[in-house]
Amino acid sequence: MKVESSNLGISRANPAWQTLSRLFHNRSFMIGMSLVVLIAVIAVFADLLSPYDPLRNSFRTRLRPPDATFWFGTDHFGRDILSRVIHGARISLMIGLMTALLTGVVGTLVGATAGFFRALDNPIMRLMDALMAFPAILLAITVAAVLGASVTNVVIALAVATTPHTARIVRASVLTVREREFVEAARALGATDLRLLFRHVIPNTFGPLIVRLTYVFATAILAEAALSFIGVGPPPPAPSFGSIIAQGRDFIAEAPWITIFPGLAIMISVLGLNLLGDGLRDVLDPRMRV
Amino acid sequence: MPETSPILDVDGLTTVLTGSKTTILENVSFSLRAGEVLGVVGESGSGKSMLALAMMGLLPKAIRTASGRISLDGEDLIRLPADQWREKRGRDLAMIFQEPMTALNPVMRVGAQVEEVLRRRRGLSSSQARKVAIDLFHQVEIPSAEARLKSYPHEMSGGMRQRVMIAMAFAADARLLIADEPTTALDVTVQAQILDLLRKLQKERGLALLFITHDLGVIADIADTVLVLYAGRVAEVAPVRQIFDDPQHPYTKALIASIPKIEGPRDRLVTIEGNVPTVGTMPRGCRYAPRCPYRRDICETEAPPLRPVTQGQKVACLQPFGFPQLQEEAFL
Amino acid sequence: MSSFLAKRLAGALVVLALVSMMSFAIIWLVPGDPTAAFLDTSATPEQVARLRRELGLDKPILVQMVDWYGRVLRGDLGHSILLNRSVTAAILERLPVTLSLTGFALVLALIGGIAAGIVAAVNHNRWPDQLVMTVALFGLSVPDFWLGIMLILVLAVQFGLFPTGGYIPLGDDPFGWMRSIIMPAATLAIIQVGFIARMTRASMLEVLNQDFIRTADAKGLKRAEIMLRHGLPNALVPILTVGGIVAGALLGGAVIVEQVFSIPGVGRLIIGGILSRDYPVIQGGLLFLAVIYLMVNLAVDVLYAVADPRVRLE
Numbered sequence: 001m002k003v004e005s006s007n008l009g010i011s012r013a014n015p016a017w018q019t020l021s022r023l024f025h026n027r028s029f030m031i032g033m034s035l036v037v038l039i040a041v042i043a044v045f046a047d048l049l050s051p052y053d054p055l056r057n058s059f060r061t062r063l064r065p066p067d068a069t070f071w072f073g074t075d076h077f078g079r080d081i082l083s084r085v086i087h088g089a090r091i092s093l094m095i096g097l098m099t100a101l102l103t104g105v106v107g108t109l110v111g112a113t114a115g116f117f118r119a120l121d122n123p124i125m126r127l128m129d130a131l132m133a134f135p136a137i138l139l140a141i142t143v144a145a146v147l148g149a150s151v152t153n154v155v156i157a158l159a160v161a162t163t164p165h166t167a168r169i170v171r172a173s174v175l176t177v178r179e180r181e182f183v184e185a186a187r188a189l190g191a192t193d194l195r196l197l198f199r200h201v202i203p204n205t206f207g208p209l210i211v212r213l214t215y216v217f218a219t220a221i222l223a224e225a226a227l228s229f230i231g232v233g234p235p236p237p238a239p240s241f242g243s244i245i246a247q248g249r250d251f252i253a254e255a256p257w258i259t260i261f262p263g264l265a266i267m268i269s270v271l272g273l274n275l276l277g278d279g280l281r282d283v284l285d286p287r288m289r290v
Numbered sequence: 291m292p293e294t295s296p297i298l299d300v301d302g303l304t305t306v307l308t309g310s311k312t313t314i315l316e317n318v319s320f321s322l323r324a325g326e327v328l329g330v331v332g333e334s335g336s337g338k339s340m341l342a343l344a345m346m347g348l349l350p351k352a353i354r355t356a357s358g359r360i361s362l363d364g365e366d367l368i369r370l371p372a373d374q375w376r377e378k379r380g381r382d383l384a385m386i387f388q389e390p391m392t393a394l395n396p397v398m399r400v401g402a403q404v405e406e407v408l409r410r411r412r413g414l415s416s417s418q419a420r421k422v423a424i425d426l427f428h429q430v431e432i433p434s435a436e437a438r439l440k441s442y443p444h445e446m447s448g449g450m451r452q453r454v455m456i457a458m459a460f461a462a463d464a465r466l467l468i469a470d471e472p473t474t475a476l477d478v479t480v481q482a483q484i485l486d487l488l489r490k491l492q493k494e495r496g497l498a499l500l501f502i503t504h505d506l507g508v509i510a511d512i513a514d515t516v517l518v519l520y521a522g523r524v525a526e527v528a529p530v531r532q533i534f535d536d537p538q539h540p541y542t543k544a545l546i547a548s549i550p551k552i553e554g555p556r557d558r559l560v561t562i563e564g565n566v567p568t569v570g571t572m573p574r575g576c577r578y579a580p581r582c583p584y585r586r587d588i589c590e591t592e593a594p595p596l597r598p599v600t601q602g603q604k605v606a607c608l609q610p611f612g613f614p615q616l617q618e619e620a621f622l
Numbered sequence: 623m624s625s626f627l628a629k630r631l632a633g634a635l636v637v638l639a640l641v642s643m644m645s646f647a648i649i650w651l652v653p654g655d656p657t658a659a660f661l662d663t664s665a666t667p668e669q670v671a672r673l674r675r676e677l678g679l680d681k682p683i684l685v686q687m688v689d690w691y692g693r694v695l696r697g698d699l700g701h702s703i704l705l706n707r708s709v710t711a712a713i714l715e716r717l718p719v720t721l722s723l724t725g726f727a728l729v730l731a732l733i734g735g736i737a738a739g740i741v742a743a744v745n746h747n748r749w750p751d752q753l754v755m756t757v758a759l760f761g762l763s764v765p766d767f768w769l770g771i772m773l774i775l776v777l778a779v780q781f782g783l784f785p786t787g788g789y790i791p792l793g794d795d796p797f798g799w800m801r802s803i804i805m806p807a808a809t810l811a812i813i814q815v816g817f818i819a820r821m822t823r824a825s826m827l828e829v830l831n832q833d834f835i836r837t838a839d840a841k842g843l844k845r846a847e848i849m850l851r852h853g854l855p856n857a858l859v860p861i862l863t864v865g866g867i868v869a870g871a872l873l874g875g876a877v878i879v880e881q882v883f884s885i886p887g888v889g890r891l892i893i894g895g896i897l898s899r900d901y902p903v904i905q906g907g908l909l910f911l912a913v914i915y916l917m918v919n920l921a922v923d924v925l926y927a928v929a930d931p932r933v934r935l936e
Contacts, residue, residue, distance in 0.1 A: 126633075126636050126637055126640060127640060129640075130640035130643075130912075132870070133641045133870075133912040133915045133916055134641070134644075134908055134911065134915075135874025135911055135915070136870070136871075136874055137875070137878060138873075138874055138877050138889075138892065138908065139908075141893070141896060142648060142896055142908065143651065145896045145897070146648060146651045146652050146896075147651065222766075225765045226766070226767055229878070229881070230878070230893060230896075232896070232897075242765075245767075245768055245771070249771060252771060252775055252779065253775075253779050256775050259768070259772075259775075260772070263765060263771075266764075266765050266768065267760070267763050270763040270764075270765075271759065271760065271763040274759055274763050278759075346840055348836060376842050376844070377842060379840055380840065380842030380843070381842060384840065384841075385840040387833060387836070387837060387840075392832060392833035392834065393833045393836070394834055395834040395837075395838070395855075395856065396834070396856065396930075396931070396932060397859070397930055397931060398852070398855070406841065406843070406851070410841075410842075411842055442931040442932070444931070444932050455837075458841070462841075462842075
């Protein structure tokens with residue numbers, strides 16, 4: 001089979017090609033992907049795209065409403081909101097992405113261990129249940145506050161809150177995968193437990209995991225904003241979506257634009273990721289269709 | 291039998307996949323009188339369940355009726371607005387489904403599911419409905435009927451659930467009952483009990499019964515007339531004796547030949563070579579031609595019309611055995 | 623049914639023990655000495671020692687744990703350093719505020735979400751479905767605190783329909799209570815409406831494809847009767863199971879929304895505790911909300927058994 005497909009190159013019958021083709025025909029996926037790519041490009045090229053320095057104070061331009069010079073207006077320090085939102089995308093997306101990655105690694109290790117080693121299943125999952133009993137956002141706020149303000153600590157705090165559910169999803173797919181024939185076959189051929197787990201079981205749980213992590217990415221952007229709003233987000237002066245809103249709140253009546261635009265930026269980013277997740281779920285994990 | 295006019299008269303019924311010309315049922319005609327049992331027989335894929343659903347007006351969205359008439363007491367159901375057809379269901383026509391496991395609402399007590407028909411469709415009060423439901427449970431021979439009303443479907447055996455389905459179908463006093471493989475999902479002994487029960491109730495009430503099955507043994511037991519369906523077309527219609535004594539269509543012959551000779555478990559029909567063609571791969575001429583041992587060239591291009599061969603017996607074959615003159619007519 | 627519930631209750635007790643341990647363990651996460659947060663650098667060693675004694679930090683960890691469990695079992699969540707009063711009393715005083723907020727939001731979310739989900743499922747793939755799904759997706763993508771600020775901006779600042787914040791107890795002035803709670807509750811609900819609508823729609827679509835719906839149709843029942851008598855009760859079973867998730871999300875959302883609307887609830891108390899490093903308040907508050915969450919989930923299990931007779935057999 002391997003020989004055949006390498007002779008043919010990437011054929012239409014190739015499962016990976018089929019999955020891609022189904023993704024490209026999925027409307028949610030395509031819209032979501034476009035939005036996410038757009039935001040990602042803005043984040044990556046923030047320095048080139050932003051018209052002003054997001055950190056430069058200027059008393060002369062403070063609290064200016066949106067106009068031709070400052071498209072999104074300025075804040076109480078006279079900083080350009082458009083430039084701050086563009087740079088905010090960088091921090092918010094980075095925190096979201098890092099949270100998704102950290103959650104993916106830890107959630108997979110925890111969930112796979114629970115699903116694969118029967119003796120550990122109950123203790124691990126009860127621990128996850130206990131973590132899930134705390135409101136996730138409150139758990140994240142507490143951990144972030146206790147650890148102290150830094151981008152890394154915010155990521156850790158968010159990952160603590162999103163890992164239990166992820167571990168539960170990984171465990172569920174491990175439980176089904178471990179019963180499949182190819183795992184039995186590998187076991188019969190003398191593969192060790194760890195080899196079975198990492199070579200055969202975990203790779204087959206990636207579908208639901210990728211779907212979940214897309215939603216974690218979205219949730220993390222929302223949660224980062226909430227953390228910033230409470231005052232335990234990434235430290236100033238570098239702007240994140242949440243910190244711009246938090247600063248704008250005191251001027252909501254006289255300068256609502258400070259608050260409105262970063263909020264819309266969050267919404268577009270999260271909407272894109274949610275659509276992406278919906279599309280991925282339709283294709284990779286059709287049982288979970290909601 | 292032609293002394294009474296038929297309750298149900300189906301004429302040229304054709305259903306198609308929505309948005310295409312692919313036919314699911316093609317030009318199906320038959321009629322059914324009060325007290326009569328019409329057995330519809332065919333392999334899976336012959337369209338027999340679609341026929342049942344078409345009568346009920348419950349075709350899946352992907353399938354629609356393209357032409358033909360379904361007359362109930364002379365009123366064409368197809369031309370009726372959807373809500374008037376709905377009014378007929380459960381009052382003039384009732385249906386029993388194949389799977390008693392899934393056909394009942396799992397979170398509703400079975401008594402309530404029967405009483406619902408009585409209250410909503412016959413306008414009985416709760417207490418009246420309750421009395422009638424108990425009575426119906428007695429009629430369908432459910433032991434300790436009164437207590438059983440409070441059961442949930444999952445607390446009952448398959449046979450008992452099918453009795454509940456039957457009670458439900460009879461609740462509204464329908465005069466036409468459509469039974470789609472009502473015994474297929476059940477154990478052999480339970481099958482016989484349910485069949486006996488259906489026949490008894492049908493006789494008592496003088497009901498017109500459209501009985502759908504893939505099992506010729508069951509057909510022999512219950513039907514007055516038999517309609518053999520093949521790939522959405524009628525292959526043969528005849529009184530039950532003639533179907534068994536003097537089958538005309540090669541497919542009917544093959545079906546009868548496939549009945550196990552010794553009394554034993556009635557299995558699915560497996561002994562005919564090949565499969566029913568699937569939707570979209572229908573042969574151009576006679577749809578049975580690819581499997582037919584008597585096939586001729588013309589069978590592959592000409593669809594055979596359904597023509598009478600003897601009293602009450604019609605067959606759709608260009609070369610019915612012993613009637614060579616029909617073959618010549620076909621060339622005219 | 624009783625064995626099903628007994629099993630759930632036993633599971634909940636184990637989780638409760640773990641939850642309580644974790645609430646306590648928060649203090650171990652603090653880098654350095656927790657007392658540093660309360661005392662400035664000029665504090666004398668005696669002052670530090672006294673505070674350590676007050677917090678129980680001078681004892682071995684195991685003893686601290688046992689002490690904590692012992693106190694928690696008596697309902698004593700410790701003494702707030704900043705409020706200088708019992709944490710239990712402070713929480714109980716604010717509990718009605720948070721419960722009325724989340725309860726009101728839950729009612730709004732359930733009514734809106736289930737209705738929208740049914741409309742979407744019944745009109746599968748037609749415009750009402752697409753409209754509901756699009757709105758639901760926006761609801762899931764909007765940050766709750768920002769939505770709250772936008773509501774304040776438009777409804778309170780621009781049109782003056784509601785106060786910009788604050789809370790009036792139901793007992794003092796029912797109409798005032800309604801006016802003070804409707805924006806925060808709507809903020810909380812809008813996000814959950816999207817979630818519940820999506821769940822309801824999926825669940826309804828699955829149920830509507832099942833055989834017993836066709837049976838109901840064969841009975842000649844009206845479409846609305848089929849939906850409400852046969853579709854919805856079956857679709858509710860999976861919706862109930864997400865009730866616990868919704869409750870958790872509402873409690874978490876309340877923490878943020880109380881902050882936005884300056885509502886003196888448990889969430890605001892805990893946030894205050896977090897920002898001022900008042901550990902007894904943080905520990906007690908976390909434990910308290912987790913216990914509410916576990917109780918809601920037990921209640922969901924009971925409802926689940928009521929809604930689905932098949933569960934009772936397990």
